[in-house]
Every structure is written in C-alpha cells, then in structure tokens.
Amino acid sequence: MASSRDRQRKLARAKFDRQLARRAEKERRRRRISAGVGAGLAVLLIVAGVAWIGGAFDSDESTETAAGDTCLWTPQSVTSNPDLKEVGTPPTKDLPEDGTETLTISTNQGAPIVADLDVASAPCAAASMSHLAGKAFFDNTDCHEITADGALRCGDPSGTGNGGPAYSFYDENVPDAPEPAPSASAAANKTVLYPKGTVALIGNPPSSNGSQFLIFLKDFAPAAQPLYPIIGRVSGGLDTLDKIGKITTVENATGDKVKPKDKITIKSLSIGPAPAPSAAPSASAQS
Template sequence: MASSRDRQRKLARAKLDRQMARRAAAARRQRRIRAGVGAAVALALIVLGSVWALGGFDRKPPADTAADVCDWTPVRADTNPNVKDVGEPPTKDLPTSGSRPMTITTNQGAPVTVQLDLATAPCAGASFSYLAGKSFFDNTKCHEITTEGAVRCGDPGGTGQGGPSYSFPSENTPSAPTPEPSPSASSAPAQPPLYPAGTVALVGNPPGSNGSQFLIFFKDFNPTSPQYPIVGKVTAGLDVVQRIGGLETVDNGTGAKVKPKTDVVIQSLTVGEPATATPTPAAPPPATTSPTPSNPPSTAAKS
C-alpha cells in the first residue's frame, strides 16, 4: 500500500512540475512579447518624433510647376459702375514671345489689322485675346479723337471711364526722351517719335491701371512724359485710322471738343492665334568662280 501511495505522490508531483514548467514558459513568452511590443512602440515614437521635428507633418501646398505670367487686379462694380463683369483671363501658360494678329472692323472702311507684340506686352496680348473671345469690343464706339493725334476706343459705355472687371499694370511704356544737346556746328540726327503713326497703346484710368481702352495713333506723337504702354502696331488700314482722325468733333459733355460727330463703331474685334517669330535664314555663301584658264598650248603635231 505504501508503495502505491508513493507512486501516486510521485505522479502528482511530476504532473505539478510539468504544469509549473508550462506556466513558467508561458510567462517567459509573454514577457518577450511585451518587451518586443514595447521596443516597437518606442522605435515608432522615436521615428514619428524625428519626422515631426523635421516638419514632416507640416501641410504643404501642392507644387505648382507653372508660374504666373500676368497679375490681374479685380475691379468691382460697386467702386466703378461703368465696369462690365467678364471675369478674368488666365494667369498661366500665356505666350511671351512672337505676336498675335488683331483685326478691327469698323463702319468707316476697310478693316484695320494690328500686330500685338507678345514679347514686350504679353499681358496686354492676353487681355485683348480674352476680351475679344467674349465679344467685349463688338458694337462699341470709339468715343474720342484725342488732341495728341490718336483715336480712342475700347470703352463699351463710351465715357472713358468703363472697362472690364480687372486691371493690369503697364508693360512697355517708352522712356522719356533725352534732352537735346546745345546747338553745335554738327547737328545731331533727329530722334524718332516715341509714338509713331500706327502705334497701338493702352490708356489707363488712372494711368498705369490698364483695362480695355486703347489708342491708335494716326500721326506721330513725341511727349516729354510718356505714359501710354505700347502693345503693337498697325500693319494695314492706317489710312482708315487717319480718315477717322480727320472727322469733325463735338463736345463730349465735359466741355472737350473731342467726340467724333459721326459715330465710329467697332463692328467686330478679333484676335488670332500666336505666331512665333521666324528666324531670318542665313545668307548663302557667295558663289566662287573658278579662274578662267589660260589658253592651253597647242597639241597639234608639227608638220
């Protein structure tokens, strides 16, 4: 009987030892898991802290690869009741070289064609193209023949105060002429006018705040303080502009006798696609002529 009880005790002891061993192994596994999780969390905190310290969580606007070419300033109707709301032209991906053709058809004869210079006045070219696409100039009047020798157009209301719902700064205003030297024995050549006949320029109200109004000069103008930015030149129809410039004028309501007595109506104004400047081909090298050979000696057999 004693041996049977001893055997049972030994079996129970062995079973308890096995249970204790399994429990110890499980405890060791849990400690290892907790240690691994703690290390992973600590490492994650270190990484996140480093990223935060370096500004990795700062919200950044998406990179914009295209730079603004033009800056349009909104003009609200509550500050100028003569403004016509047409939105604003695009600011990016605008041509900055070459030219655009502009055609002005009036009730005074053949169309007047203009070459807009995109290299010196890209924003003016973009503005004309944008407004022409919205028929902004169609069926409007050229409301003034200026004392400076230009026809003034581009205000839908014909008051000189109107324009689109945006403005933009001047781009290509000529520099003031240099003072003439004192008379001498050898006279200096005359300087060309700042605004030769056929020049197309913007007129801002106030100056430097340009919209849709423009001037077409029908005679040379050479001011001491130029303020009109040049946007292009007439390529055909200058005679039509000069004929308009010779029309009789009447009081425009302000005491200035500058309004054409005969209505000058822009029936349509269109702007074509940009044209890139074509490089002038290099002149071919001059042809080389071979020297004329002297008479060769006679090869006839002597008799």
C-alpha cells in the same frame, strides 16, 4: 492702389523666394544623403531613396516655371464704378510670351484695321485683349474720343472714359523718355515715341489698364514722361486710319472737344495667330 512697378516687384520677389526655398530644401536633402555615406552603403541607399521620393532630383527650373504666375489681374469694384463689366479674368499662367498675334478691327469707316500685337513685349496686354475679344467685349462699341495727342480712343463700352472690365493690370512696354537734346530749342527736344499706327493702352488712372486702347492717327512726341504702354503696330488699313484722322471733333458731355462728329463703331474685334511667312517659290515653279 499699388503702382505697376510695385506689383511687378512683388511678383518677381515671390517667384525668387519660391526658387530660394526649393533650392534650400534640395541642398538640405543633399547634405543628409552625404552625411549617411560613412554609415555604409545600405544607409546611403535608404536616404537616397527617400530623397528621390521627395523630389530632390526633380528639375528645379521646370517646377518653378509651372508654378510662377505670368500676369496679375487686380479686381475692380463694379459697385464703386458701374461703368465696369464683369467678364471674368484671363489666366495667370501658361500664357504666350513670345512672337506676335494678329489684331483685326472691323469698323464702319472702311477696310479693317489690322495690327501686329506684340506678345513678346506685352504678354499680359495680349492675354487681356484676347480674353476680352473672346467675350465680344469690343463688338458694337463706339470709339468715343479723338485725343488731343492725335489718337483714336476705343475699348470703353460706356463711352465715358471710365468703362472697362472688372479687373486691371500693370503697364508693360512703356517707352523710355528720351535724353534732352543739347539744343535749347524745345522742338529739338521732341522725339516721336508713338509713330502713326502705334496701338497703345490708356489706363484710368495711368498704370491701371483695362480695355481702353489708342490707335495713333499721326506721329506723337510727348512733351513729358510717356504714359501709354505700346502693345502693337498697325500693318493694314492705313487708309481707314487716314479717313478717321480727317473726322472733326465736337464737345463731349464734359465740354472737351474730343468727341468724333461722325460715329466710329467697332463692328468686331478679333485676335488670332500671326500668319506664317509664305514659302519662297521653288526653282521649278519659277521656271
């Protein structure tokens, strides 16, 4: 499978090639019009009319924006991996690419967990989460793991770590590895890149994301290159995170001590527009 960077370069290159082709055609038409000037006004008008009908004077940028894909969804085989589910794919273009959306997760562990989904930094992840939420993909599924890094792992209906939708997509917004500190102490070289409340994706394999996501229950400073693309931050329900963080773990089917002893079930997961900021009270209202 091609790496996420290769896929991003391929999309960017294809878009750039389309832009060059359109600009070259526009320049050829311009030259044909200019060459006809010496033949007289009548010829010039005819050539200009043909060029106008052919779209020589259309906005290149607006055409290119409409034609370009925002995201690439790579099909995955349910035959090769029966833990995957066919749920279609999100759109590839005309997707939101700025602002935030509100991610609300209702569980059996207390008040809903509310997070700000970072559409600007991770538009494809936001589009995928919205698509899956609309299919009720996450509803009535268990978060099957509390990782050694201190994160709750959810989004796999199979509970195996191999499940997800029958498509994948590349990483967005993976933190850069920090520069090594001059101190020789290993502790001094650790930088928290995933603060408590960070929502991130986890791919299997890495850089091949689907539906599985992490909610960090404590600060995490990776010792190696960061792997998890950040998609949001928890803004409400921190008491629920604290409660989940106290749940002990037991061995799962593979012998790893990461399975929550108490079941953690997502009752529903929804995504909606971020609430508009409340208006400041007027002077008359304050008096």
